[in-house]
Amino acid sequence: MQTIAVQTLELFLKYEDELTANLKAHEDVIGLVFVGSAADHSRFDEWSDHDFFVVTKSGKAEGLRQDLSWLPNVADVVISPRETAHGLKVVYRDGHVLEFAVFDDEELEIASVNYNLVTLDKTGEIANRIAAIAARTSEQAVKAGDDFKPVARFELFLCQLLIGVGRARRGEALIAGEHVRSWAVADLLGLIRHWQHPVRGTESKTDNLNRHRRFEVQYPTLGARIVSAQAKSVEDCARALLDIAIEAGGGNLSPEAHAQAAVVSARLGWS
Numbered sequence: 001m002q003t004i005a006v007q008t009l010e011l012f013l014k015y016e017d018e019l020t021a022n023l024k025a026h027e028d029v030i031g032l033v034f035v036g037s038a039a040d041h042s043r044f045d046e047w048s049d050h051d052f053f054v055v056t057k058s059g060k061a062e063g064l065r066q067d068l069s070w071l072p073n074v075a076d077v078v079i080s081p082r083e084t085a086h087g088l089k090v091v092y093r094d095g096h097v098l099e100f101a102v103f104d105d106e107e108l109e110i111a112s113v114n115y116n117l118v119t120l121d122k123t124g125e126i127a128n129r130i131a132a133i134a135a136r137t138s139e140q141a142v143k144a145g146d147d148f149k150p151v152a153r154f155e156l157f158l159c160q161l162l163i164g165v166g167r168a169r170r171g172e173a174l175i176a177g178e179h180v181r182s183w184a185v186a187d188l189l190g191l192i193r194h195w196q197h198p199v200r201g202t203e204s205k206t207d208n209l210n211r212h213r214r215f216e217v218q219y220p221t222l223g224a225r226i227v228s229a230q231a232k233s234v235e236d237c238a239r240a241l242l243d244i245a246i247e248a249g250g251g252n253l254s255p256e257a258h259a260q261a262a263v264v265s266a267r268l269g270w271s
Contacts, residue, residue, distance in 0.1 A: 009044050015072060016034060019032065019050075020119045023054060024122075026064075029055070030120075031108075031122065032052060032055070033053040033130055034116065034118075034119060035114070036051040037051075038050045038051055039117035050099070051098075052100045053101050053108070055103050055126060058104050061086070061103055071098075078091055084101070086101040086110075087102075088100060108126075108133070109129070116134060150191060150252070153190055154187075154191060154257055155260065157187035157188055158260055162268065164178075164183075168234040168235055180238045188248075189215055191245065191248070195249055195252045196222075196248065198218030199217075199218055199219065222244065225244055229241050229244065242261060242270075246261060
């Protein structure tokens, strides 16, 4: 079995320097923007990957998406699937992961970003454009929070539990697990964030690109209970999630919501 070295911050930063140097020398590239933990090194740990945007001259992006020779140590790349029109994932032989997008100059504004670090800006405009994109991303996250509809989300949560358990009882364990362990859990995380404030001092941990991230840090007790529930059978998981939702919702849940939960429980023979 191959032994993989644990990633260190020194190696992590060295990779960023090498990538920046490679792209600085590339005639088709005009910018490089690191995002996520690659932009905020205080968040680094051994599982941190490199997330970044490459900005090219007009019409040159697709060439860099298809020919990855600009990556450091490209001979050690073992996995490199195209994920979206602009984005790829890459895995090196040592397990180092990259998640990145390559944009033509005129495509950059379709991106969303929060933490960012511009290490290459050949036009002198990339940094300002990224700052504007980050501000827009933050505004959109606030609007999404304002538009959150807790009554409808609780009803969707109940539907996922009911459908998921029904499919589990049919023997459709895989799709049942998606309904309960993934979709119902996602609804529940959103509801808890709406109902309760995170633990004091963890507010800055919220990721406005994916509000489900670091939930266990901000809501440690509820997070641990949800993780424990996910380890159970589909039906036991569903029952545990419903109990958590009723307790966490507290006075935020109307009599109608409790009546709706009772209907689901009765249909499944839980009450």
